[in-house]
Amino acid sequence: MTHVPTAETAAGAEPTGTAAEALLGTDSTRFRHDYLEVRGLRVAFGGFVAVRDVDLTVTQGDLRFLIGPNGAGKTTLIDAVTGLASATGSARFGGKELLGRGTHRIARDGVGRTFQTASVFEELTVLQNLDIAAGARRGPLTMLRRRGAVPEAVEQALELVGLTALRDTAAGVLAHGQKQWLEIGMLLVQDAHLLLLDEPVAGMTHAEREATGELLRRIGSQRVVVVVEHDMDFLRSFADSVTVMHQGQVLAEGTVAEVQNDPAVVEVYLGSPVSTEPPTTQAAGPLTTQEDA
Numbered sequence: 001m002t003h004v005p006t007a008e009t010a011a012g013a014e015p016t017g018t019a020a021e022a023l024l025g026t027d028s029t030r031f032r033h034d035y036l037e038v039r040g041l042r043v044a045f046g047g048f049v050a051v052r053d054v055d056l057t058v059t060q061g062d063l064r065f066l067i068g069p070n071g072a073g074k075t076t077l078i079d080a081v082t083g084l085a086s087a088t089g090s091a092r093f094g095g096k097e098l099l100g101r102g103t104h105r106i107a108r109d110g111v112g113r114t115f116q117t118a119s120v121f122e123e124l125t126v127l128q129n130l131d132i133a134a135g136a137r138r139g140p141l142t143m144l145r146r147r148g149a150v151p152e153a154v155e156q157a158l159e160l161v162g163l164t165a166l167r168d169t170a171a172g173v174l175a176h177g178q179k180q181w182l183e184i185g186m187l188l189v190q191d192a193h194l195l196l197l198d199e200p201v202a203g204m205t206h207a208e209r210e211a212t213g214e215l216l217r218r219i220g221s222q223r224v225v226v227v228v229e230h231d232m233d234f235l236r237s238f239a240d241s242v243t244v245m246h247q248g249q250v251l252a253e254g255t256v257a258e259v260q261n262d263p264a265v266v267e268v269y270l271g272s273p274v275s276t277e278p279p280t281t282q283a284a285g286p287l288t289t290q291e292d293a
């Protein structure tokens, strides 16, 4: 029988505190003081500078959203931090300089990312995908020793991302949202402590977006999480803080309310200078949607 995945079986189901704590740790873990510190980051493609002079600090417990118009340099920034784009300046995590290192070493140092399109092994089951991700961390010898047993971290990740009931389902038949959760689970079993997520809720249903937001909250309390996102409703529901990029630079940073009322952000998003006249009615901010207007 084909298992039909539903939103209810996925990340919306609250995991037990034990699984989340066991996998993510608690405030007393050694990762408490982890943070991403980017300074003077610059990425050029030939003569075109896609990212310039970017400073960014993101700490554990601060679910950071990175927004900006198309082409602002958000994905390029993630590419630079994860070793996919060569960059100058500095990007440090856990006290280590990431720039100039290979993608695999950066991953081993606890930095994980997702892409706009989920990249899971479609023919393999949820469990197999997680086990491979865990194996990437364990190394071949440990993998051989553990063959047959489901590693504890994999069990915990299954529960945390709400895919326990779908563990034996082929990843290819998962709903779109569930694939994203699987990818996030794969980062967790790889022991990523900096998670850079590129548009994780694109194409998701409302229920899937809500479930993802709750999941990111849980993870963000114990890991350093940066979310690139265009979905402004999602941002306003779940962001602790926001960095706005424009033309390769940081334009504004602050709480949702702060950036929403920043005239420079308004101008970029609306494409025209903000009126200096007092509004006659409640003005819609740049991060508002049709629902709000």
Ligand SMILES: Nc1ncnc2c1ncn2[C@@H]1O[C@H](COP(=O)(O)OP(=O)(O)OP(=O)(O)O)[C@@H](O)[C@H]1O
Pocket (backbone or CB within 6 Å): 045, 048, 050, 068, 069, 070, 071, 072, 073, 074, 075, 076, 077
């Ligand atoms: N490999 C590349 N070679 C040349 N130019 C590139 C390359 N990758 C990105 N760019 C350019 O760099 C700029 C920033 O692109 P990037 O994908 O980082 O933007 P973004 O903010 O993530 O946009 P979006 O929201 O549309 O994903 C764009 O002008 C893009 O065309």
